[in-house]
Amino acid sequence: MSDATTPPAPAGWYPDRITGQERYWDGTTWTVHARPVAPLADTGAAIVSPVATAVAEPSAEPAPKMSRNILGIVALAVSAVGFIFACIPGALIVGWVLLPIGFVLGIVALVQKGKPKWLGLTAIIVSIIGTIVGVVVFFSLAAGAVSDALNDAVLEDVGTSEVADDDSAQDEPATAGPVDLVLGEQAWGMDSNGYGWYAVEVTNPNEDYVFTSLASIEVEAYDAAGVLLDTDSTYGTILQGTSMYVGRFLQIGAGAIDHIEVRGPQASAATSSPLNETGSFTMGQITSAQEYDWVTTTGTVTSNFSEDQEMVRIDLVARDAAGTIIGVDFTYTDRVPAGGTAAWNSSLWEIPIDSTITAFPHL
Structure with missing residues (x-):
């Protein structure tokens, strides 16, 4: 045809x-x-x-030449610049702004019809790698900053490791570290209601250290067979010097206290506080009055602390004529003014009126 x-x-x-x-x-x-x-x-x-x-078949028309992918070029340029900034510690934020932009532009350039695809794909790859590099650089800087801060803190606490001259070392006496508390007199007993009580003497021999309220004095009551009957804890700042701490056992039941064991904070828990900067209390005269089976006791406490002290605890110890501890009690003051005096009162159960009563203030 x-x-x-x-x-x-x-x-x-x-x-x-x-x-x-x-x-x-x-x-x-x-x-x-x-x-x-x-x-x-x-x-x-x-x-x-x-x-x-x-x-004869008509000759095929030549394939149309693809136009330049301008968006792909822009995406690749933005990703490349973001990658560079992500590697610079002082310009990380610029890299983190540019890399996501390059990633999004690369995706748009990749899906354009009739445009070269390799530019958009390259921009996506560069932005992903740049982001990973930026994260690595950021964590490296963070780790270095934490390390420097810890080193500075250690240097502030313990000083430098440089060796002083022999003359200065001889002139300055070495500062002794804190030592453990010393446990002294102990006493315990039961009242007619079946409750137990205890009194323990504790000495803080460190003139320049105290034990804060995070530490506690724990007292455990045992019977003759070594069975733990009850435990009581006293929390408070242990100042310098000797003081008495008292408490009660409310879960003794039908048991009988044979002995007690006392645990206190170790020397490592001490906090630096020079004696002339810490402050102290002074107890005033104590008076007692009998009312049935109660002995009502009143007194005052004076503070030389530079600040008001809230809820100061007063531990009371009653002794007979022979000096034996026969009863205890404790009370609190609402506030002792800085450099001022506050009154307190308490009632001891089943204590003879001729008992000698001493009081010990605690923070």
């Missing part, structure tokens, strides 16, 4: 491109007659199939 715009060729023999021979064209259609290709005369002209023009 020929193109409507091309006239049919005249009848004759023409090359058959399929068999490589010549086939006869009757002016309208191809026949079944074929023959070997005859030698061509040197006429300088080529024999063309009459339907060559009709059956």
Whole structure:
């Protein structure tokens, strides 16, 4: 079949491109007659199939050239700059701002039609790697800052490790560290209601250290068989010097106290506080009055602390004529003014009126 715009060729023999021979064209259609290709005369002209023009496939149009991906270029540039800033300790924040922008632009550039994809893909990869590098740099800086802070704190607490001159070392006496508390007199007993009580003497021999309220004095009551009957704890600041601490056992039941054990804070729990800077209390005169089975006791406490002291505890110890502890009690004052005096009162149960009562203030 020929193109409507091309006239049919005249009848004759023409090359058959399929068999490589010549086939006869009757002016309208191809026949079944074929023959070997005859030698061509040197006429300088080529024999063309009459339907060559009709059956030849149109040549393919050249592929359109892709336009430049401007967004991809921008995304790659932003990611590259962000990567550089992420590696600089003083400019991390700039890198963390640019890298997400480059990542988003890279994704948009990657999905654009008719644009080169490699720029957007490269921008995404660079932004991800830059973010990882930025995180590593940040944590390295943070670790270094923490280490420097700890080193500074240690130096402030213990000083430098430089060795002083021999002359200065001899002139300055070595500062002794704190030592453990010293446990002294102990006493315990039971009242008619079946409750136990105790009194223990504790000495803080450290003139320049106190034990804060985070430390406690724990007293345990045992029977003759070594069975733990009850435990009581006293929390408060242990100042310098000797004081008595009292308390009660409320869970003795039918048991009987045979002995007590006392545990207090160790020297490592002491806090530096020079004696002339700490402050102290002074107890005033104590008076007693009998009322049935109670002995009502009143007194005063004076403070030389530079600040008001709230809820000062007063521990009371009653002794008989022989000096034996026969009862205890404790009370609190609402406030002892700085450099001032406050009154207190308490009632001791089943204590003879002629007992000697002493009081010990505690923070």
